[in-house]
Amino acid sequence: MDQYTLNLIVVGLSFALYIGIAIYSRAGSTGEFYAANRGVHPVMNGMATAADWMSAASFISMAGLIASVGYDNSTYLMGWTGGYVLLAMLLAPYLRKFGKFTVPEFIGDRFYSRSARIVAVVCLIVVSVTYVIGQMTGVGVTFARFLETDTTTGLLIGSAIVFLYAVFGGMKGITYTQVAQYIVLILAYTIPAIFISLQLTGNPLPMFGLFSEHTASGQPLLTTLDQIVTDLGFNQYTGSTDSTLNIVLFTMSLMIGTAGLPHVIIRFFTVPKVSDARWSAGWALVFIAILYLTAPAVGAMARLNLIETIYPGNGAVEETAIVYEDRPEWMRNWETTGLLTFNDLNGDGRIQFYNANNAAYAETATQRGWQGNELTVNNDIMVLANPEIANLPGWVIALVAAGGLAAALSTAAGLLLAIASAISHDLIKSVIKPDISEKGELLAARIAMAGAIALATWLGLNPPGFAAQTVALAFGLAASSIFPALMMGIFSKRINSSGAIAGMLVGLITTCAYVFAYKGFLFIPETNILPDNPAGWIFGISPASFGTIGAILNFAVAYFVSNATEAPPREIQDLVESVRTPRGASAALDH
């Protein structure tokens, strides 16, 4: 059976499974559509949260990001997992006790203000729409590489599948599909990693293999990797070159941004009890950690494999590189996608791969007759090409295709639900037509979902050129606007509506301003007013790290404005009191 047929069968089977779940779990009420009737087991919810949270970026790109830089990109590992500690202790149990359906609803009720709710809806939509673009393009790319369709067809098939289970099943359908998608994606991620770890170190667990002896060179894997990358003029893999301040602020932005993402928070509304919400956050991190502990091993091992393919030899880089005509099959496969390109600058028919931007290394390169780096490798290949590099059987390659699609579709569905419920529940039910019936609201939610899918598909087909950069903005906004408002709403009785609104606006505006100042207004090239490089950044703080500063400004402004104006009314203080105490959470079920 050829690879294409195998890919088609495995991906087809995974889709059949998702459709089966869609038919089985249709939502009959708004409670089911928004929160799966709060009947999801905490372990199940943990699994669904893991799939909801781990996007195409986590599955496809993260290991490559770590591989290309090394230690400095540990920020992603700590940031994207550390946020769950904040979620578990500062937000999830209390918001579950509050017992409503959306994140803006809490902000609106706690700060007794429709304006606060609308500001929160705006933040939610900006964050979630930005995020969904990346998922849709991920679906298109995976289809194009593994199923030989064009990107448009792939995207339309993906959207149709999401439509089936999200429009009919709402949160209920999404939850059980996400559980299935988690299983597909985690198998697809770990199986190739286990084989690669065995081949390089003899240790079947990648998280231990990373710190084990590299069989071929007889010394620790990371020592070998440090040697061969520095021999090619790259920065040491385990060393650090970024400023410590920027690393700290970026990690913090990712942490509080993660905790403030509405599509993740609403997953915790689906469990029966407050105590379940606490356990569930732990289970979510267990399922996430299986991938996140494997990713740095995948990154380091893929980098080592790549360099050793180009410079065959036992760990030490030899001056003679591989002849282009003798390159392995997987390099030929990926060349056709354009994610791997070779340009024979010195015309010797061999592949020279090194850091041509390192001035200190230029002399060595010239002596060897190298006239520039001849191979460019897109980071995303590190995960997607792994099974081919390790010579694994065809079904593993097919599984990786299904895994990439599962990661992108599960996150897209969670985001679309957050958007749809904000529109039907926070705008239509609360502002535009408060007397809408239960059935009417359910219909509105389904229509909003269909509309959100159409918008996401359109954005996936016509991705704005700035799609990749906007992810920094999404985390920055979640960190600087949503997270502080939620936390202050729970942990302070003194913060009032003026304080919260002023805080959110300041967080939102300063973060947008800082990002736009370096990246260009609305990311339009050439409209940036300051140079986007470490020397141009204020105190060396990169635009992606500014979320932390925005959050600090939000907290400070909310505190001072609230203290200068009058305290919230008695019933709001009682509301805070009740959110802090678990008893009575299940009573809020039939709200």
Added chain:
Amino acid sequence: MDPKSAQADAYWQANLRIIKISLVIWALVSFGFGIILRPLLSGIPVGGTDLGFWFAQQGSILVFLGLIFFYAWRMNKLDREFDVDEQ
């Protein structure tokens, strides 16, 4: 302050204390051992690199896991001690 709200206040203070201790550990293993204090740990070798690198790529995640499960267990117990658990 009536006894009922004094009780609620004591429950909340106990929760805050557990959160504070947990977040100090959370910051110590990630921002501390993984980033700022890494030079201090450079003398402790772990598999070809140092302990700070291990904390940045593995250790912090494992500690986060421990913290969340500890918090869930401790708070669910605290809920019962203060008789505010869900029935």
